[in-house]
Amino acid sequence: EDIRALALPEIRSFYRTWYAPNNATIVCVGDFDEGALLDLVAGSYGAIEPAVLPEVPRIVEPVQTRERIVRAPKPIATDRLLVGYKAPGQDDSDWAVLEIIATLLAGCPSARLYRRLVIEREAASSVDAQLTPFRDPSLLRLAVTTTRGHNADEVLALIDEEVAAMAAAPPTKAEVEKAKAIAETDFWTSLVDVDGKAEALGHYETALGDFRKVTQLAERLAAVTAEDVARVVRSTLVASRRTIVIAQPESDDAPDDEGGD
Incomplete structure (x- = not known):
């Protein structure tokens, strides 16, 4: 129900806010040349503008008091x-x-x-x-x-x-x-x-x-x-x-x- 209720502008806004290079982790494991790898990463992601990241909300659930x-x-x-x-x-x-x-x-x-x-x-x-x-x-x-x-x-x-x-x-x-x-x-x-x-x-x-x-x-x-x-x-x-x-x-x-x- 939550997914069906989403409007396209909300989805696009979420994507632009959080799917940014300054909010990503790239993990590389294996036998590779570090310099060549960093060049590849820069070539793939370097032109993407960083986003202004809002503070991540810290949501605290109400205490559950009964089964x-x-x-x-x-x-x-x-x-x-x-x-x-x-x-x-x-x-x-x-x-x-x-x-x-x-x-x-x-x-x-x-x-x-x-x-x-x-x-x-x-x-x-x-x-x-x-x-x-x-x-x-x-x-x-x-x-x-x-x-x-x-x-x-x-x-x-x-x-x-x-x-x-x-x-x-x-x-x-x-x-x-x-x-x-x-x-x-x-x-x-x-x-x-x-x-x-x-x-x-x-x-x-x-x-x-x-x-x-x-x-x-x-x-x-x-x-x-x-x-x-x-x-x-x-x-x-x-x-x-x-x-x-x-x-x-x-x-x-x-x-x-x-x-x-």
Whole structure:
């Protein structure tokens, strides 16, 4: 709806304001002659006039004080559940802890939610946990597709049990070390080829203001402890700070919004 409401003058104004060489990051990775490359960049972009960049607005969301649940009928065979917990931005000291928490919950077949929902209960066919990697406050998202004979409310209750257990008692050291090894391996694997290196350098320079922060993430992941995990689960994975979207087969009841601020 927002996109449809845009007028062409608004789009052009946005483009002229923000798509300027003084607001761009060019990332070059590989075996190249630096002088020739800089000449190429100057030839391609040097004639483009810089823009007067306005101050980037810093938008602060209102504090979420209660759980929000939205149900929507969709052309699907079984329920799908998406749970989003409010989380800090990537520069926050607890962001790496949340990355380990996501791995502990759904990062491998022995992860807590995967084991409980897919292997033991056979209530889900897929479980995923993702943490949004941006400067601004983000979301830790849990996505679950249920199996036939099971529903999203049943799965949500099982998720809450596993989260409560992790908040009440830290995971074992072996469990945390395994999750850290998986997360660190994923990080370094993403930098194997030139595309991955360029993507990471561009992201950290543009989103976080310093490309040198790339390698700091591995250090932050390695420093996470079991006590950190329990502490951050208690502070972040709480019902009052989450929004739940449940997609149900169209034959079920009409959409129902069960909460909101």
